[in-house]
Amino acid sequence: MMRGGQGGSEHQYIAEMCDGGRVQSLAEIAARMQLPLGVARVIVADMATDGLVAVYEPTSLDDETDAVGTELLERVLSGLRRL
């Protein structure tokens, strides 16, 4: 896909994926671009340095207080039931 492209085309592709404030996971970017996860991570980190994207650390259940974690789990649960 983008791998043979000119320098910068990866940036453009990732910026388009994230356009309009859409949030994308690193794994999704890596999969769509057919790039190894580690490579996607480096490209995205470079873009963040240039201010092209904002990188959010994922919400980790380990880091949350029990109350927040439980609330998140309940949201996931009711969301799955609605599917």
Next chain:
Amino acid sequence: MSHRPSAGRVTSAKIVIAGGFGVGKTTLVGSVSEITPLTTEAIMTSAGVGVDDNRQGPGKMTTTVAMDFGRISIDRDLILYLFGTPGQTRFWFMWDELVRGAIGAVVMVDTRRLADCFAAIDFFEHRRLPYLIAINCFDGMQYHNAQDVRDALAISSDVPVVSCDARNRESTKNVLISLVEYVLTMRRTRAVAPA
């Protein structure tokens, strides 16, 4: 990640899908994901190559390994990701990062090849990630009942053992629901348990 940081933060959660080769991981992710399951590749260095793999020769320093990846939008600002681990246990060292912060794991079992899931169970027990056992009922047949499977796997009595048809969206949904319910129950139990 967002091109222009938006006002509301989107939160993501993730569930790991594990089990032996051919047990139905890709099928399960595909039955419930709103995107065609993406197979993403991760690069392996020689550090990840097991002793049985030296037939690749000393010059082969990297190889790639596929991983299933699916997505479910729970609501506007909450996304659930599904990660199917690769079957070969020797590649799992790299999934430590994926397991971190996960809600829990689904360990898929084919009762004709029960032993294939031992490594997955060890992995999650070692990392204290909650998991449940999902018996994938190939052709509607269940070769063992849940109690037999529980005994054969020697798992704690509170680990849920459920049956599913990985091809069926409702069935897969119910597996995920059971896992989240189990994790919630565990957290509540822990919260009231005396120190």
